[in-house]
Amino acid sequence: MENLPLVVLRPLLILLAFVLVAQAAAHDPLPSWNAGPVKQSIVSFVTAAADKDGAGYIAPDDRIAVFDNDGTLWSEQPIYFQLAFTLDRVKAVAPQHPEWTTAQPFKAVLDGDLAALKGGEEKALVELMMATHTGMTTDEFAAAATNWLAGARHPACDCPYTDRVYAPMLELLSYLRANNFKTYIVSGGTIEFMRAFAEQVYGIPPEQVIGSTFATRFRLGDSGKPELVRKPIIDFVDDGPGKPVGINKFIGRRPVFAFGNSDGDQQMLEWVAAGSGPRFAGLVHHTDAQREYAYDRMSKIGRLDTALDKANAMGWTVVDMSRDWATVFPRMGLRQANKGDQP
């Protein structure tokens, strides 16, 4: 080969280049999305953002994309997955809390009788969160979340909760990153619960996870070892109007791309959409009782009401899950193939 003149190699190289270009054109970065205006709006935006000579160009530093988590990147039904963790955690640590067998809201959880909390759900939730998410070091909490995610099963699929992520959104995250977007989670869920799986499941590193936080305190623990302890004090609620606040605090730049699914995402979408230059604001509308769930204006979980009106008024992209997603859940789940994942 060493004596092969370059003039002989050149036609081969040109041929190879043609093959590679043709392959790239044939490669659909979003195979789980059905063709239509929604898919087109995403592809057009991203293609334009990367086209240096076009009107839709966005400088790489400004390519910040933010995603809500519950109901946008993974499912939030029949209950928020972090609530499932909370309830399981109450049961797991109950042996160390004999007083819980008689004290609400713990008794209701241990008895499997959540109806007993009716009317006081919100207060109960805060109490349950405090009891399960605080009072330990950050390392201890991370271990509890990781262990739960490894063992717990979602009732609809008898598969790990992390299998209930949306295949189209995983593709979208990858597609954005391939085009030099930096992808963030901006969730009402607590930051350290999400960090327990976000990198492995979404490819989103801990420093790109924004969420609600409990206060933590530094202390020198046993034998002077520095550690951070989680306190039963709400530090920040990253929901609704808190989302643009959290984005500003953590990122310090206004994103150009945002996706949500509920009224809790409205202000984030408004804030992103109101920036200058090209902007993308999207909502996932859960319309698919067959493959996932159908809910919107009247749902207690992930209510989508005023944000849907706003999206329609502003021309934001609204995903009709039933129409726009060829696949809902990825094929990784052992049992999902039996669940009629394809339409």
Next chain:
Amino acid sequence: MENLPLVVLRPLLILLAFVLVAQAAAHDPLPSWNAGPVKQSIVSFVTAAADKDGAGYIAPDDRIAVFDNDGTLWSEQPIYFQLAFTLDRVKAVAPQHPEWTTAQPFKAVLDGDLAALKGGEEKALVELMMATHTGMTTDEFAAAATNWLAGARHPACDCPYTDRVYAPMLELLSYLRANNFKTYIVSGGTIEFMRAFAEQVYGIPPEQVIGSTFATRFRLGDSGKPELVRKPIIDFVDDGPGKPVGINKFIGRRPVFAFGNSDGDQQMLEWVAAGSGPRFAGLVHHTDAQREYAYDRMSKIGRLDTALDKANAMGWTVVDMSRDWATVFPRMGLRQANKGDQP
């Protein structure tokens, strides 16, 4: 050229490779650092971190480096630069506050008589910060900080405050990044003041700046335009024990490399140093009255007392500015060449 056989090109390519390797070996990434154990401790750590086969190897994802700002990356004398901004800002907006001509602490600032605040400095500082850093949108504050930085002059050099960054630390930031470390600021200063210059001056993007924060609120402003308003409420104090808390909140990983210069950095350094695997903890000791300032245990600004004892006890790297830095300030300043920048 096209017919030139590869066999003829090969010796030339090998020669070129030798030249490049030799150049790389001759290139000192830290020319503003004098040779000695301090410089050696940095180079050894970074070299080992990047050596996949060595005991000091650190996976690229874990290469997180955190730096205090005031007194570590740029000077903090004769007063914290953000305090200089605060005092100038009081004067700038005083015409809109006629009541300030008689009300303390504003009167003292306008009269140039800070001695009048004696005994109540801390309370006065909070009031002055509130009055100058809050009550406007985030965009308005960013503009005020940017404008000030563009026009204000440091008294010692009659040069921009951003010229009072330390050349050795700029080199260190670049050196770390060249070895795939992600560099962060973790400062007691407020986050949005630092974001006004951190990217341009340090190459540190907004999302890698951690600092103290005021509360902000989302609102729909004039004609329904979404905006974030800064409130006179302290949200988070990123100093002392707050630094590891801030790092955990924003980054979610324990850094492997940390640099500070005062007791306010002690807990950050302790926390970083206590992690498993290779760790680097460093302090800048201001020993150079000639080229900068000399201060430590008794200083009101940037006191270095207990952290110095801890550093000595733990074997952390302590920079003796006078001994270890060949250059203090970069050559960009117009007047710095006259200030005896070289020892």
